[in-house]
Amino acid sequence: MEQTQPEFRQFTYYGKGPELFKIYIINWLLTIVTLGFYYPWAKAALLKYNYQHTQFDGSNFTFHGTGKEMFKGFLKVIGVIVVLYGSLLAAQLSGNASLTLTVILIFYIVLILLVPFAIHGSLRYRASRSSWRGIHFGYRGDRTTLVKLFVKDVLLTIITFGIYNSWFINDLRTYIIGNIRFGNITFEYTGNGADFFWLNLKGRILTGLSFGFYFFWYSMELFEYYIENIYAQQDGKHLPIRSTAKGGDFFALTIVNFFLLVFTLGLAFPWVQVRTLQFFMSNIWVQGEFDGNSLVQTEEEYKDASGDDMVDMLDLDLL
Amino acid sequence: MNTFEIKYFDGKTSAIQYGTVKLAYGHWDIRLNHPDGTMSSIHWQLKDIKQTEFVGNTNIFKYGDFPQQTLECTDSDFVKALQKEYPNYEFFKKEYVWALNKGLEVFIGITVVLLALCFGIYKYILPTVAEGLALTVPQEYEIKWGDMMFENMIQAPQKEDLSESLNLTKNDTLSKLANQFAKEMDFKTTYPIKITVVDEKVVNAFALPGGNIVVFNGLLQKMKNKEEFAALLGHEVAHVTHKHSLKNIFRSLSGYLFISLITNDLNGVTAVILENANQLQNLGYSRELEAEADASSMKTLKTNQIATKGLYNLFKILEDGNHGEIPEILSSHPLTDERKKFAKKNQILNEKPIEKARLESVWGEIIAYNSKNKK
Numbered sequence: 001m002e003q004t005q006p007e008f009r010q011f012t013y014y015g016k017g018p019e020l021f022k023i024y025i026i027n028w029l030l031t032i033v034t035l036g037f038y039y040p041w042a043k044a045a046l047l048k049y050n051y052q053h054t055q056f057d058g059s060n061f062t063f064h065g066t067g068k069e070m071f072k073g074f075l076k077v078i079g080v081i082v083v084l085y086g087s088l089l090a091a092q093l094s095g096n097a098s099l100t101l102t103v104i105l106i107f108y109i110v111l112i113l114l115v116p117f118a119i120h121g122s123l124r125y126r127a128s129r130s131s132w133r134g135i136h137f138g139y140r141g142d143r144t145t146l147v148k149l150f151v152k153d154v155l156l157t158i159i160t161f162g163i164y165n166s167w168f169i170n171d172l173r174t175y176i177i178g179n180i181r182f183g184n185i186t187f188e189y190t191g192n193g194a195d196f197f198w199l200n201l202k203g204r205i206l207t208g209l210s211f212g213f214y215f216f217w218y219s220m221e222l223f224e225y226y227i228e229n230i231y232a233q234q235d236g237k238h239l240p241i242r243s244t245a246k247g248g249d250f251f252a253l254t255i256v257n258f259f260l261l262v263f264t265l266g267l268a269f270p271w272v273q274v275r276t277l278q279f280f281m282s283n284i285w286v287q288g289e290f291d292g293n294s295l296v297q298t299e300e301e302y303k304d305a306s307g308d309d310m311v312d313m314l315d316l317d318l319l
Numbered sequence: 320m321n322t323f324e325i326k327y328f329d330g331k332t333s334a335i336q337y338g339t340v341k342l343a344y345g346h347w348d349i350r351l352n353h354p355d356g357t358m359s360s361i362h363w364q365l366k367d368i369k370q371t372e373f374v375g376n377t378n379i380f381k382y383g384d385f386p387q388q389t390l391e392c393t394d395s396d397f398v399k400a401l402q403k404e405y406p407n408y409e410f411f412k413k414e415y416v417w418a419l420n421k422g423l424e425v426f427i428g429i430t431v432v433l434l435a436l437c438f439g440i441y442k443y444i445l446p447t448v449a450e451g452l453a454l455t456v457p458q459e460y461e462i463k464w465g466d467m468m469f470e471n472m473i474q475a476p477q478k479e480d481l482s483e484s485l486n487l488t489k490n491d492t493l494s495k496l497a498n499q500f501a502k503e504m505d506f507k508t509t510y511p512i513k514i515t516v517v518d519e520k521v522v523n524a525f526a527l528p529g530g531n532i533v534v535f536n537g538l539l540q541k542m543k544n545k546e547e548f549a550a551l552l553g554h555e556v557a558h559v560t561h562k563h564s565l566k567n568i569f570r571s572l573s574g575y576l577f578i579s580l581i582t583n584d585l586n587g588v589t590a591v592i593l594e595n596a597n598q599l600q601n602l603g604y605s606r607e608l609e610a611e612a613d614a615s616s617m618k619t620l621k622t623n624q625i626a627t628k629g630l631y632n633l634f635k636i637l638e639d640g641n642h643g644e645i646p647e648i649l650s651s652h653p654l655t656d657e658r659k660k661f662a663k664k665n666q667i668l669n670e671k672p673i674e675k676a677r678l679e680s681v682w683g684e685i686i687a688y689n690s691k692n693k694k
Contacts, residue, residue: 022418025426028581029433036580052379059335060377064387093464133335134328134389183333265592266582267430295333297386 008242009290013274013281015053020270023049040074041067054281056132057292064136065129073125084110116150117143119176127180128299133292138299141179149175166200167193177230183295184234191229199225216254217247227284239290245283253279321404323394327351330386340390342404349390363388370410380410437581441574446604449573453565458509458529461565465529473515473533487517490536492688497534500545500681501552504623508560514552522637524551526558528565540689541636545682546620546629546672553616554630561615563608571601613658617665624673631662 027042044067051063084107091103123139130137153168170191177189203218224243232239257275260268321342326335327349338351338358347363369381378397381387401410418426473487493516501514510530520537527533532555542548558564574597582590613630620627638659 018423019419021423022421022426025429025433026418029429032433032437032581060379062379062381062389064381093467133333134330134386135333136386293332293334297331 007287009057009286011281011284012055013050013053013277014055015050015274015277017271017274020049020274024270037071037074038067040070043067044070050277051130054277056286057290059133059292062131063129064131065125069125073121080114112151112154113147116147119150119172120146123176123180132182133295135183135295135297136299138181139176139179140181141175146175163197164193166197169193170196173226173229181298182232183298185239185295186233188231188233189229190231191225196225216251220245220247220250223280232286232290234290235294237289239286239288242285242287243283244285245280249279321400323392323397323400325349326391328389330383330388340392342400347390361388363390365405365408368410437577441577445573445577446570449569450566452573453562453569456562456565461562462511462529465527465531465564468527469515469531469533473517487519487533490516490518493536493539493685496681496685496688497539497548500548500678500685501556503675503678503681504549504552504619504625506553506556506560506619507622508556510556510559512556512559522639524555526555526564528559528562530559532556532559536689538636539685540693541639543632544629545678546626547633547636548629548682548685549623549625549678550616550620550629550633553619554612554633556619557612557615558608561608561611563612567601567605567608570604571597574600609658610661613661614665617662621667625675625678626670626672627666631659631666634659634662 023045027038027045030038031042044063044065047063047065051061054061087103088107091100094100120139120141120143123141127137127139149171153164153171156164157168170189170193173191174189177187180187199221203214203221206214207218220243223245227241227243230241232241253275257272260272322339325338325340327338328335336351336353338349341348341350345365347365347368349361349363351359351361353359363380363382367383369387370378376393378392380390380392382390401408473489494514497514497516501512506512512530512532514532514534516534516536516539519535521535522538522541524532524534524538532552534551534555538551539548542551575594578590578593578597582593616630617627620629
């Protein structure tokens with residue numbers, strides 16, 4: 001059955017608006033009826049659908065997570081939030097100024113520390129629950145290392161009035177992507193703060209000068225920078241990843257999506273999501289001699305979903 | 320025929336293995352053809368087989384513990400055969416399979432019903448519940464809380480250097496006189512009313528939960544007689560007595576929570592549209608509260624036998640004084656024609672109010688203080 005492998009392989013998303021619409025409606029209904037507690041199941045259903053309708057080299061991805069797993073994490077996250085805000089409220093009500101100040105300080109420190117915890121937990125969970133042809137992804141990063149990196153970079157970003165942010169983002173991506181495994185495929189991120197800083201500076205200046213018009217091209221440059229700096233490696237062979245997304249196409253996508261949402265008061269959201277995923281997936285290509293048959297299962301089982309919801313609650317965007 | 324072509328992955332490598340599956344009693348019989356021409360066979364026990372929920376063109380089944388084995392079948396007859404062979408066995412998650420097999424119009428129907436339901440809850444049930452909850456807050460908490468807000472806003476004159484936040488400076492003499500004035504009136508309230516006059520040119524006044532009322536001297540200076548001040552106090556005390564602040568907070572909070580619940584999984588655009596609608600709704604609500612306070616003020620004037628034209632005159636002062644200079648955040652008294660109409664309609668013509676010497680003399684002192692300090 002061996003065939004000559006083409007040089008490029010493309011991702012495809014083939015989810016359909018009407019199907020996604022049905023899933024959204026059911027999720028919506030059940031979330032309201034359960035006062036929000038259905039959320040983890042709703043999320044699992046969407047992830048399953050989207051993974052299963054994303055194809056690479058002729059095979060679908062699979063999301064193995066379940067609502068039940070994520071519900072446990074969801075409860076933990078709610079617990080943390082209740083304790084955090086509860087102590088803030090209690091301190092405020094006590095009327096004691098120095099106590100309030102201390103609690104506010106602790107609140108922010110805990111919040112900053114929670115972010116890397118959440119990222120770590122989410123990556124471990126999400127990666128372990130994603131598979132392709134039965135081979136699971138994995139994240140092997142160390143939580144303590146990530147927390148140290150995160151805290152150091154947050155402090156540097158504050159001290160430099162945000163300039164260090166470019167280095168921060170790239171440090172984080174380097175660490176995270178470097179620790180992702182897909183069977184025996186390893187990943188490497190080669191972006192660096194300086195390039196990224198100039199890219200952002202140029203993007204923002206041109207966006208301002210063009211009254212926001214350049215934003216779409218800027219976004220695609222960012223996307224390209226993120227994607228093209230990822231290198232996959234399989235048995236010593238490099239597999240560069242390429243983006244073909246164009247600013248003009250992204251502009252058209254965004255404008256149409258915007259009108260779709262506004263004129264339907266948001267009900268067209270599933271179709272918007274399909275269009276967006278199709279756009280991004282079809283613009284990511286893997287170059288080189290990828291052998292889809294020779295991946296080996298390398299990761300062990302992992303069971304803790306609390307990070308995943310934490311990332312949602314903190315409104316972090318990982319991808 | 321109960322045999323189907325399949326692709327199989329063993330969970331150890333990503334290699335595609337081709338073969339067939341035969342639906343047998345209590346298990347599936349999987350036969351794999353290896354590249355070297357040999358064959359092997361695996362049994363999947365029915366109870367450990369899981370189907371992935373969403374069926375595209377390919378039916379995917381997983382088996383066993385981590386790392387799971389995977390079987391893919393593209394034959395459209397496979398699902399039918401499964402149902403025929405194992406009628407009592409559930410391979411599919413019911414809710415979504417049911418959903419995906421129903422027509423789109425069913426879902427549009429569900430959506431319309433849901434939207435109507437949400438709107439009904441938001442419009443009619445939520446406000447009642449929120450107000451009911453607001454009323455359960457014990458008075459002592461409300462007072463404590465209002466005092467805290469008050470401390471944050473008002474500062475004594477001597478602490479001017481430490482000024483922050485709203486920077487309102489208390490006028491001790493006027494505050495004392497205003498409280499004396501209020502003592503002469505019966506507001507029929509169980510709250511401890513405490514009036515603070517602040518030295519600000521702004522023409523406004525507001526009430527905090529629990530009994531603190533703040534009057535800007537700018538408003539006081541524009542008043543010509545005691546009826547206007549009595550009408551103002553009647554209005555502000557009504558806000559306190561009817562727990563308007565609490566009700567307002569509970570209502571906007573519940574509205575916000577409800578909207579974030581229903582837009583939980585949705586997108587930013589919808590959330591923004593709905594949140595703005597919610598704010599408009601709240602603005603309407605604060606008008607309602609104003610009207611309630613006006614009615615209450617009118618009642619207070621009548622109970623105390625103070626001339627009822629005071630309310631109408633008060634509105635005229637507020638209207639004249641509000642040309643452009645009011646800080647929006649404090650403008651809790653949107654003046655509308657309806658409010659003026661209400662005051663006009665309800666005032667008693669040719670009334671003969673009982674002259675109250677004590678009230679008149681305190682008012683005289685306020686006037687005297689302001690005219691002395693103006694020059």
